[in-house]
Amino acid sequence: MRRRLIAVGVAAGAVGAVGGALGVAFRQLLHAQAAKARAIIGKPLGEDAIDADRVWKAGYGDPLDLLLLGDSIAAGLGADVRKETLGARLSKGLAKQLHRAVRLRTAAVVGSESCALASQLDALPPDYRPQLAVIVVGGNDVTHRVPVADSAAHLEDAVTRLRALGAGVVVGTCPDLGALRPVPQPLRTLGSRASRQLAAAQERAALHAGAHAVSLAHVVGPFFITNPDEMFSLDRFHPSPLGYKRTAEAMLPSLLAALGEREDVPFGHAAPRGGR
Numbered sequence: 001m002r003r004r005l006i007a008v009g010v011a012a013g014a015v016g017a018v019g020g021a022l023g024v025a026f027r028q029l030l031h032a033q034a035a036k037a038r039a040i041i042g043k044p045l046g047e048d049a050i051d052a053d054r055v056w057k058a059g060y061g062d063p064l065d066l067l068l069l070g071d072s073i074a075a076g077l078g079a080d081v082r083k084e085t086l087g088a089r090l091s092k093g094l095a096k097q098l099h100r101a102v103r104l105r106t107a108a109v110v111g112s113e114s115c116a117l118a119s120q121l122d123a124l125p126p127d128y129r130p131q132l133a134v135i136v137v138g139g140n141d142v143t144h145r146v147p148v149a150d151s152a153a154h155l156e157d158a159v160t161r162l163r164a165l166g167a168g169v170v171v172g173t174c175p176d177l178g179a180l181r182p183v184p185q186p187l188r189t190l191g192s193r194a195s196r197q198l199a200a201a202q203e204r205a206a207l208h209a210g211a212h213a214v215s216l217a218h219v220v221g222p223f224f225i226t227n228p229d230e231m232f233s234l235d236r237f238h239p240s241p242l243g244y245k246r247t248a249e250a251m252l253p254s255l256l257a258a259l260g261e262r263e264d265v266p267f268g269h270a271a272p273r274g275g276r
Contacts, residue, residue: 047110049075052082055103057095063103064259066091067130067167069120069158070137073175073247074108078238086239089248090134094255105130113140114151117158130167132259134251135159136216138174138202142194151198152205159209168258169211172251173199175224176217180237207272212254218268219250 076085091102107120178192203213231243
């Protein structure tokens with residue numbers, strides 16, 4: 001997700017939502033708040049995530065192929081070293097649970113919207129067959145005011161393609177943008193509402209296409225709200241190393257379920273009908 005566009009996009013979406021009902025003064029307030037948020041957030045992390053692709057826990061042998069698709073969260077922007085990225089955290093967690101090495105491939109790109117999932121899949125080698133895929137995307141769809149139906153359709157198409165390849169799929173739905181403290185009120189509340197609407201649509205699309213869904217707003221959102229200094233990185237927008245650790249731990253039950261390694265999943269997780 002790109003920091004400059006979050007406040008602008010949410011503000012623009014909010015302006016569209018309120019229309020002329022609340023008048024010019026309210027629209028001016030939202031634009032002023034967007035400018036303030038941009039100045040506070042800054043761009044200390046750049047736009048390039050750390051390359052964490054490798055075989056994790058190679059000593060276990062028989063690597064399982066794990067693919068990550070989506071935006072900056074899936075790419076791990078905000079981690080200080082590769083072992084702290086979301087992909088690495090998920091790989092190590094899976095390896096320990098399965099006693100099996102995990103070969104990580106990250107196709108996620110910082111700044112991506114849901115429409116980019118198709119190109120991320122297209123860029124993979126023709127003979128690549130992941131056994132498990134994780135998708136985290138949506139924040140940029142909210143900030144760019146992409147229609148919810150369009151975002152959900154792009155996600156469902158990506159899941160369908162992955163399932164056709166034989167992969168188990170887990171979707172981490174759009175995080176709650178209301179956790180972003182640098183974005184002032186009422187802009188933050190409007191962003192929260194939009195992100196939750198998208199997350200609900202993503203869950204429906206994921207389940208319909210045969211993926212497992214994890215509500216990031218429910219399983220880790222409270223940590224980001226109550227402990228923002230620890231859970232966010234320097235830009236107070238992307239997860240910190242601890243934020244990625246908590247996110248990976250929270251998502252792991254659905255990854256195991258998508259592989260057929262467990263049946264029950266906790267609150268905030270949803271499984272498609274028929275399991276895998």
